[in-house]
Amino acid sequence: MIISESDNGKCFHLRVGDQIKITLTWNPSTGYIWMEEFFPELKNVVILESEHSSSDQKISGGSSIRTLTYTAMVIGKRKLKFNYQRPWDYEAVKNFEITVNVN
Template sequence: MDSNLDTTHILAESDRGKKIELQAGESITVVLTGNPSTGFDWTVAEMNPDILNLEERQFQPASPYVGSGGQVRLHFCAVGSGRTRLKLHYRRAWETEKRPLRTWYVTLQIQEED
């Protein structure tokens, strides 16, 4: 089995705006701070679903107390080749007319598997 298929790239808030190169079959996990108990959550605002697929989302609270913030982890898999922008918005789902509180994005260049 090709070891590239097991490769996961971890991206953080500091990676905002970067260009990332991947091979088809590799994955990325985006780790951003958040607090869904406030109604705010990270949502996908832009990506090409022919190239990238959101596989899983998790929230890891920073403490055991109800309402505490923590880390939102979004796991994506590169399912095709090409270029796509992955843009995430931190907003309340019902406030679609308001600007997002925060925006995070990267440009992904995905190559065919070797």
């Protein structure tokens, strides 16, 4: 299942072993990155892989796509929350959050 920024605020239902891919657009040349808020007590959905690719390789400083792959490990509910911000700033310019229910 592929989830994008248009899915912000939605809830998704998975089974143990299912994977989701979250794709978020960002522009690394601005200093802004997608930073995940970690909830260490919630381990039912864990990150498997993180990668990024340029959406237009011909344009220097253009936007990129960050793809995060998560696997549902055990039954439970978890929020996945990301803040688009510069690492040295405390406030995000935008947020992305989904809820994952593993049955």
